[in-house]
Amino acid sequence: MPRPDVPDLVERARRGEARAVARLISLVENGMDGAGDAATADLRAVAAALAPHTGRAHVVGLTGPPGVGKSTSTSVLVGALRARGRRVGVLAVDPSSPFSGGALLGDRVRMGEHATDEGVFIRSMATRGHLGGLAWATPQALRVLDAAGCDVVLVETVGVGQSEVEVVALADTTVVLLAPGMGDGVQAAKAGILEIADVFVVNKADRDGAAQTVRDLRHMMSLDGDERGWERPVVPTVAARAEGVEELVAALDAHRDWMDAGGERRRRRLARARSEIQAITLERVRARIGDVSGADGLATLAERVVDGELDPYGAADELAGTVVAPQH
Amino acid sequence: MPRPDVPDLVERARRGEARAVARLISLVENGMDGAGDAATADLRAVAAALAPHTGRAHVVGLTGPPGVGKSTSTSVLVGALRARGRRVGVLAVDPSSPFSGGALLGDRVRMGEHATDEGVFIRSMATRGHLGGLAWATPQALRVLDAAGCDVVLVETVGVGQSEVEVVALADTTVVLLAPGMGDGVQAAKAGILEIADVFVVNKADRDGAAQTVRDLRHMMSLDGDERGWERPVVPTVAARAEGVEELVAALDAHRDWMDAGGERRRRRLARARSEIQAITLERVRARIGDVSGADGLATLAERVVDGELDPYGAADELAGTVVAPQH
Numbered sequence: 001m002p003r004p005d006v007p008d009l010v011e012r013a014r015r016g017e018a019r020a021v022a023r024l025i026s027l028v029e030n031g032m033d034g035a036g037d038a039a040t041a042d043l044r045a046v047a048a049a050l051a052p053h054t055g056r057a058h059v060v061g062l063t064g065p066p067g068v069g070k071s072t073s074t075s076v077l078v079g080a081l082r083a084r085g086r087r088v089g090v091l092a093v094d095p096s097s098p099f100s101g102g103a104l105l106g107d108r109v110r111m112g113e114h115a116t117d118e119g120v121f122i123r124s125m126a127t128r129g130h131l132g133g134l135a136w137a138t139p140q141a142l143r144v145l146d147a148a149g150c151d152v153v154l155v156e157t158v159g160v161g162q163s164e165v166e167v168v169a170l171a172d173t174t175v176v177l178l179a180p181g182m183g184d185g186v187q188a189a190k191a192g193i194l195e196i197a198d199v200f201v202v203n204k205a206d207r208d209g210a211a212q213t214v215r216d217l218r219h220m221m222s223l224d225g226d227e228r229g230w231e232r233p234v235v236p237t238v239a240a241r242a243e244g245v246e247e248l249v250a251a252l253d254a255h256r257d258w259m260d261a262g263g264e265r266r267r268r269r270l271a272r273a274r275s276e277i278q279a280i281t282l283e284r285v286r287a288r289i290g291d292v293s294g295a296d297g298l299a300t301l302a303e304r305v306v307d308g309e310l311d312p313y314g315a316a317d318e319l320a321g322t323v324v325a326p327q328h
Numbered sequence: 329m330p331r332p333d334v335p336d337l338v339e340r341a342r343r344g345e346a347r348a349v350a351r352l353i354s355l356v357e358n359g360m361d362g363a364g365d366a367a368t369a370d371l372r373a374v375a376a377a378l379a380p381h382t383g384r385a386h387v388v389g390l391t392g393p394p395g396v397g398k399s400t401s402t403s404v405l406v407g408a409l410r411a412r413g414r415r416v417g418v419l420a421v422d423p424s425s426p427f428s429g430g431a432l433l434g435d436r437v438r439m440g441e442h443a444t445d446e447g448v449f450i451r452s453m454a455t456r457g458h459l460g461g462l463a464w465a466t467p468q469a470l471r472v473l474d475a476a477g478c479d480v481v482l483v484e485t486v487g488v489g490q491s492e493v494e495v496v497a498l499a500d501t502t503v504v505l506l507a508p509g510m511g512d513g514v515q516a517a518k519a520g521i522l523e524i525a526d527v528f529v530v531n532k533a534d535r536d537g538a539a540q541t542v543r544d545l546r547h548m549m550s551l552d553g554d555e556r557g558w559e560r561p562v563v564p565t566v567a568a569r570a571e572g573v574e575e576l577v578a579a580l581d582a583h584r585d586w587m588d589a590g591g592e593r594r595r596r597r598l599a600r601a602r603s604e605i606q607a608i609t610l611e612r613v614r615a616r617i618g619d620v621s622g623a624d625g626l627a628t629l630a631e632r633v634v635d636g637e638l639d640p641y642g643a644a645d646e647l648a649g650t651v652v653a654p655q656h
Contacts, residue, residue: 040517049638055636248581266634273640275629280644283612285652289606302601306594308383311375312601313469316608324613325653 003038006045013148014053016087019150021121024050028140029125053147055269057089058256061155061171063196069203073248074156074240080245081152082119089145089153092124093138126283137169139276153253155304169196172265173255175248177201178217182306194220199234199251205236205244216273230258259279288323296322331366334373336484341476343379349449349476352378356455356468371599375468381475383597385417386584389483389499390523394506397531400567401576403483408573409480410447417473418480449473467498467604480580489617499523500593500599501583503576506545508537522548525560527579531646533564533572558586616651624650 004027012020031043062070062077074090081088123145125137138155145153155171176197179314200221202214217234233251237244259265289298301315310318331450332355340348352374359371390398390405402418409416441482453465466483473481483499504525528549530542545562561579565572617626629643636644 042643044639047641051633051639051642052636057599198370269634270627270630270637273633273643274626276640277626277629277633277643277647278614281617281647281651282610282641284611284644284648285610288605288652288655291655298602298605299598301605305379305601305605306597308380311372311379312604312608313375313381313540315370315601315605316612319605319609320612323609323653324616325651327616327619 004042006042006049010046010049010053010147013144016118016149018118018121021144022123022204024144025123025141028144029137032137032140043140047143050143050147054143055146055147057142057150057153058252058254059142059146059153059155059170059172059235061157061174062177063157063174064177064201065179066219068179070156070177073177073201073203074154076239076242076245077154077248078120079242081251082117084249085119086151087119089121089148089150090123091138091141091145091153091155092122093155093157121148121150137277138214139272142170172259172268173198173252173302175199175201175252176204177202178213180207180213198255199248200232200234201232201244201248202236202238206238210236217302230255230264285323289319292319292322332370334370334377338374338377338381338475344446344477346446346449349472350451352472353451353469356472357465360465361470371468372468375471377477378471382471383474384482385470385478386580387470387474387481387483387498387500388580389485389502390505391485391502392505392529393507396507397567398401398484398505401505401529401531401565403481404570404573405576406448408577410445412577414446415451415477416449416478417450417470417476417478419466419469419473419481419483420450420452421483421485426608436620441614443487447531449476449478464607467600496637500587500596501526501580503527503529503580505531507532508535508541526558527576527585528560528562529572530562530564531567534566538564558592560584613651617647619651620647 004023006027009024009027011019013024027039027042030039031046062074064070071092075093078088078090090152108128123141125141142153142155174196176199178200179202200217202210202217204210205214209242214234214236221232221234233254235244235248235251237248239245259268292298294300296318298319301310301319303312305312305315332351334355337348337352337355341352355367355370355374358367359374361629388472390402392398397421402420406416406418451469470481470483502524504522504527506528508530528545530538530545532538542562542564549560549562561582563572563576563579565576584593587596620626622628624636624646626647629638629647633640633643634640
């Protein structure tokens with residue numbers, strides 16, 4: 001396969017060409033999979049070419065327990081944003097599924113009404129059997145959509161659990177969806193999901209108990225409002241009938257404006273950049289450790305630990321002497 | 329609190345003093361929690377003092393879906409090993425619970441019959457709110473029990489999921505427990521749990537369908553026997569009535585002897601030592617990254633990434649120049 005012309009792809013992506021966007025995300029994914037030196041070089045070329053064109057998009061993460069209506073909510077949100085003339089990117093992330101293709105297909109079908117809209121980019125990502133791979137690829141995929149001129153990028157997590165919280169950490173604004181009668185309060189509190197929310201949605205608001213769930217949440221939010229400087233809104237919706245979606249868009253915009261006014265968006269982005277740079281650096285050290293051989297190589301040190309000559313901390317001291325730069 | 333006399337504690341632990349064993353494990357846990365420089369120094373002192381006295385114990389991991397009878401099986405296994413005059417350590421590990429104390433209490437009650445036996449050490453460990461902390465503390469706790477003269481250390485995982493697989497990676501011999509009528513085949517295959525087993529137990533073997541489950545597993549195992557050089561045995565048990573436990577002990581001994589004969593135990597321990605040394609070294613690099621400041625410090629590089637002057641990979645290049653030793 002010929003090496004891709006990355007600057008040309010980025011140029012075409014910036015003009016909104018869907019195929020160039022898709023190709024760039026694939027390059028990013030392949031580079032993350034450790035598919036060889038060429039793939040890594042492509043990934044680096046993509047990251048470098050994107051850098052000057054990123055930082056505009058409002059990244060919105062949507063999360064919540066299974067069955068709460070995340071997919072439907074994402075879809076109606078796309079419609080409402082398009083109606084305002086905004087370009088929208090959607091990343092549907094499934095940390096629990098190793099099947100990228102399946103998720104992609106399901107997503108295309110589900111997002112059928114937006115599939116032919118040139119102002120919408122939809123991409124599904126899965127772990128592809130490479131644990132942790134998703135955490136690496138998602139921020140780069142976000143950058144591609146950002147550079148492609150998306151005003152808003154929605155990151156929807158399909159799976160559940162810890163990885164969900166990690167993925168949401170990529171967003172400027174995190175929306176937590178709940179529904180009445182799911183025992184949400186306890187479950188959500190347990191998963192630490194209330195803590196990460198900037199905006200709450202109580203979906204299926206036409207069901208019994210919805211008003212109570214909304215009242216409970218609003219009461220909880222009013223208690224911690226001053227601490228954050230942002231009283232987190234609770235938006236009742238019926239996504240299946242597109243009810244409450246205008247209010248949700250307004251809440252997202254309000255949060256973005258609040259973040260920009262006080263410098264909070266920049267603070268969040270700096271924190272994200274720090275973790276990303278650190279993770280890449282550590283990955284590089286891991287590779288260096290694999291390269292060291294001889295008496296201070298990992299294999300020899302492991303033998304000495306197994307033979308009881310050295311403890312793992314002493315072994316790490318010796319290894320660090322080779323791979324870690326001395327402190328000035 | 330005065331600094332502990334680590335060599336004295338290790339000496340007393342080697343003589344089988346339960347309080348010294350418990351204190352050493354606590355020192356290890358505190359050091360892992362990042363409870364300050366003194367705690368880290370204690371951890372290092374403990375690891376160094378233990379090194380010459382480790383490597384004897386046969387480490388057996390027990391895992392399987394909730395409700396399969398892991399706790400009961402562990403308890404009767406302790407009884408059978410004690411009847412043979414062996415010293416036994418038990419680490420009950422719950423990756424999903426942040427509550428160390430609760431698990432401890434439950435365990436003490438459950439293991440009541442062994443609680444006063446001087447040849448048995450029982451310890452419960454939980455994450456104590458520190459994600460990943462358990463993965464760090466467990467191998468050190470194993471070393472304490474090993475040095476204390478345990479012939480066998482049983483590591484029982486209470487939680488479920490990925491962390492279970494990681495914890496089991498600490499064992500010389502991994503026992504996977506299944507029970508009839510739990511839809512185990514599919515579930516276990518999905519979780520990759522069949523792959524990690526060295527010995528299978530079909531517990532509750534007096535229930536309907538047990539014979540079929542045993543036959544199915546034996547057939548599967550006969551298919552891949554040659555590949556590993558070890559045909560993985562399937563042992564039916566009724567742990568609640570201590571049935572099949574002698575056969576299980578025999579299977580564990582046979583696996584240990586097979587590993588020792590062909591060098592497999594050493595290979596597994598070398599692999600474990602390698603990951604442990606690598607993890608400690610990376611943690612050290614992480615700390616170094618936190619110390620670097622100025623133009624090539626993480627904070628400044630993050631600003632340049634957010635401002636689009638640099639991509640995260642270019643930033644990692646600059647950071648690596650400071651924290652990673654140049655390659656010779």
